[in-house]
Amino acid sequence: MLIGELAQKTGLSRDTIRFYEKVGLVTPFQRNPENGYKEYDNDAIDRLILITQAKALGFTLSEINQEIDCMAEWRAFPRRENSHHARQN
Numbered sequence: 001m002l003i004g005e006l007a008q009k010t011g012l013s014r015d016t017i018r019f020y021e022k023v024g025l026v027t028p029f030q031r032n033p034e035n036g037y038k039e040y041d042n043d044a045i046d047r048l049i050l051i052t053q054a055k056a057l058g059f060t061l062s063e064i065n066q067e068i069d070c071m072a073e074w075r076a077f078p079r080r081e082n083s084h085h086a087r088q089n
Helices: 003-010 014-022 042-056 061-076
Strands: none
Touching: 003 014, 003 042, 014 042, 042 061
């Protein structure tokens, strides 16, 4: 989706989304090679909603960025099955 649709779905202005992109809070999914337009996916909607909610709770953009980085690292961390919690009879 293009920035206009993203703005409509999140209730944020295009300028706000561009600012968040500039400071590293959100990134386009890809750039269309034919027209150069930035395209966003549904993860961008989720991230922008998270940013909006965190700001409403009083978090700064810097704090939000740190939390987003931590969440990204956590998601990338390989998970192991926790076998000692499962008991076999």
